[in-house]
Amino acid sequence: xxxxxxxxxxxxxxxxxxxxxxxxxxxxLRILTNIFMFAILAQAIxxxxxxxxxxxxxxxxxxxxxxxxxxxxxVKFQTTFFTSVLVGMAICVLFTLLFGVPVLRLKGHYFxxxxxxxxxxxxAIVDNLSGLTGGGMGLSLPLRAGDIGANARYFYFVFYGTMxxxxxxxxxxxxxxxxxxxxxxxxxxxxxxxxxINTTKYKTLAWMIxxxxxxxxxxxxxxxxSYIEPGVVFDMTxxxxxxxxxxxxxxxxxxxxxxxxFFVEAVxxxxxxxxxNYHTGTLGAIIIxxxxxxxxxxxxxxxxxxxxxxxxxxxKKKFSGREKRIEMA
Amino acid sequence: xLAVHHLxxxxxxxxxxxxxxxSVQEGEWLALLGPNGAGKSTLLKTIVGLLKxxxxxxxxxxxxxxxxxxxxxVRLGIALVPEGRRLFAGxxxxxxxxxxxxxxxDNGKITAQLQRVFDLFPVLKEREKQVVGxxxxxxxxxxxxxxxxxxxxxxxxxxxxSLGLAPVVVDGLLETLVAIKQEGVTxxxxxxxxxTALAYADRGxxxxxxxxxxxxxxKQLLEDPSIQKDYLGY
Numbered sequence: 001x002x003x004x005x006x007x008x009x010x011x012x013x014x015x016x017x018x019x020x021x022x023x024x025x026x027x028x029l030r031i032l033t034n035i036f037m038f039a040i041l042a043q044a045i046x047x048x049x050x051x052x053x054x055x056x057x058x059x060x061x062x063x064x065x066x067x068x069x070x071x072x073x074x075v076k077f078q079t080t081f082f083t084s085v086l087v088g089m090a091i092c093v094l095f096t097l098l099f100g101v102p103v104l105r106l107k108g109h110y111f112x113x114x115x116x117x118x119x120x121x122x123x124a125i126v127d128n129l130s131g132l133t134g135g136g137m138g139l140s141l142p143l144r145a146g147d148i149g150a151n152a153r154y155f156y157f158v159f160y161g162t163m164x165x166x167x168x169x170x171x172x173x174x175x176x177x178x179x180x181x182x183x184x185x186x187x188x189x190x191x192x193x194x195x196x197i198n199t200t201k202y203k204t205l206a207w208m209i210x211x212x213x214x215x216x217x218x219x220x221x222x223x224x225x226s227y228i229e230p231g232v233v234f235d236m237t238x239x240x241x242x243x244x245x246x247x248x249x250x251x252x253x254x255x256x257x258x259x260x261x262f263f264v265e266a267v268x269x270x271x272x273x274x275x276x277n278y279h280t281g282t283l284g285a286i287i288i289x290x291x292x293x294x295x296x297x298x299x300x301x302x303x304x305x306x307x308x309x310x311x312x313x314x315x316k317k318k319f320s321g322r323e324k325r326i327e328m329a
Numbered sequence: 330x331l332a333v334h335h336l337x338x339x340x341x342x343x344x345x346x347x348x349x350x351x352s353v354q355e356g357e358w359l360a361l362l363g364p365n366g367a368g369k370s371t372l373l374k375t376i377v378g379l380l381k382x383x384x385x386x387x388x389x390x391x392x393x394x395x396x397x398x399x400x401x402x403v404r405l406g407i408a409l410v411p412e413g414r415r416l417f418a419g420x421x422x423x424x425x426x427x428x429x430x431x432x433x434x435d436n437g438k439i440t441a442q443l444q445r446v447f448d449l450f451p452v453l454k455e456r457e458k459q460v461v462g463x464x465x466x467x468x469x470x471x472x473x474x475x476x477x478x479x480x481x482x483x484x485x486x487x488x489x490x491s492l493g494l495a496p497v498v499v500d501g502l503l504e505t506l507v508a509i510k511q512e513g514v515t516x517x518x519x520x521x522x523x524x525t526a527l528a529y530a531d532r533g534x535x536x537x538x539x540x541x542x543x544x545x546x547x548k549q550l551l552e553d554p555s556i557q558k559d560y561l562g563y
Binding site: 180 | 377379398399408409411416417418420431432476
């Protein structure tokens with residue numbers, strides 16, 4: 001019964017979002033597109049940090065790699081956007097294959113810091129290869145032909161489709177053998193290894209999926225904005241924001257990061273447009289309230305029938321979930 | 330079945346085990362004894378491949394296996410019940426058991442093996458859909474043993490069987506291990522309670538400070554004055 005209700009709500013929202021571009025203003029279209037982009041990033045973090053338990057803070061490196069693949073290919077080699085997305089995905093895959101084995105040997109904070117290092121190093125390289133990347137001057141991409149409305153709808157559907165893809169991937173992962181391997185690694189990596197699970201293989205694969213999704217979002221961003229520079233697409237605040245969305249929505253759930261992205265972006269847009277002088281403070285206060293009253297994220301808040309809980313009560317009832325969240329934060 | 334020659338192992342750079350010589354015959358129950366920090370768990374982890382040996386060889390069914398990764402070992406029929414259970418929190422009993430069958434790909438055999446585990450531990454069948462966090466200590470150990478059995482091992486390594494368990498629960502588990510042995514599984518059991526360990530085992534090895542200091546028939550070891558003095562307080 002509950003399951004049917006969930007599916008119905010999701011389908012209704014999904015259909016409404018297809019209809020949306022013909023209803024709302026360009027302003028809101030742009031905000032929704034941005035929400036979809038962050039939903040993809042949060043979902044990508046969910047796959048590696050939520051399911052496998054590896055807090056990939058520096059995942060934004062794939063956003064930058066995707067953006068620069070698209071930028072360089074479209075500007076210097078005059079390829080189509082689609083080709084550049086495929087090449088960007090391939091580069092993300094190569095990157096995880098190259099760094100997966102050494103970096104995924106590290107755990108917890110050490111892994112998080114190593115991924116930050118990868119991001120900073122890649123940013124520095126891109127910054128200095130000015131012949132190819134334009135360096136600090138940035139890179140201007142060709143504008144998409146067509147009028148403003150058509151373009152806005154085009155990018156809306158590019159990100160919407162990618163978001164649906166990320167949800168589908170996570171859904172399949174959550175119920176597959178692969179997903180169980182990931183969850184067992186998060187729970188106890190040595191025991192998982194002892195069960196005959198090739199942990200290196202599954203960790204790397206999960207990171208690869210996460211990287212590819214992030215890379216597609218980066219490619220889309222580059223074409224959408226039509227201008228990129230290293231400081232913008234390798235920006236740590238993108239990583240932090242998507243991490244906050246992932247944690248608020250609910251780690252290791254299929255829809256949690258999506259809900260989290262909608263919430264954070266919608267609230268920050270509303271506070272920004274209505275409370276210009278206080279918007280960061282208001283946003284911070286709202287996030288604190290959410291963490292206090294829904295410590296396990298929105299999804300479990302909804303699952304438990306919209307009942308508020310506090311740290312204290314939760315601590316007694318369900319320890320493991322909160323423990324995990326603190327560890328990850 | 331299993332032979333360990335001149336084995337040295339530990340946690341790099343710290344060497345724990347020195348010059349270990351050990352052999353396990355097919356179908357026997359071997360007890361591994363020794364005080365805390367003697368290297369018992371290190372030895373089991375090295376055999377199953379979680380730790381790589383510094384020196385020496387591990388022969389299993391006529392093959393040198395010390396360089397193989399753990400998932401290969403599990404496929405060859407070595408399974409470990411880790412110290413402190415190490416169940417997968419957040420998963421149900423059934424999911425935990427199925428994780429043990431991860432290296433298997435014959436669904437028919439997996440189902441049959443699951444049935445066998447439920448026959449050995451009927452309480453796990455009752456708790457099939459419960460999250461493992463809700464189990465008692467004894468049930469958790471049953472689940473851990475069941476999970477290891479799901480890979481249909483020929484050699485079962487059990488680390489600290491009685492850790493944190495009531496004596497009556499330990500008795501039940503030991504009886505189950507007897508049944509498992511009768512089905513042809515070879516056992517290598519680490520146990521603190523020397524009296525019970527040697528009462529069930531065929532042979533025993535005593536480890537101290539990373540070296541094997543004594544080995545022999547379980548009965549002989551029980552009567553050995555130095556063992557009695559060190560472990561039994563006579």
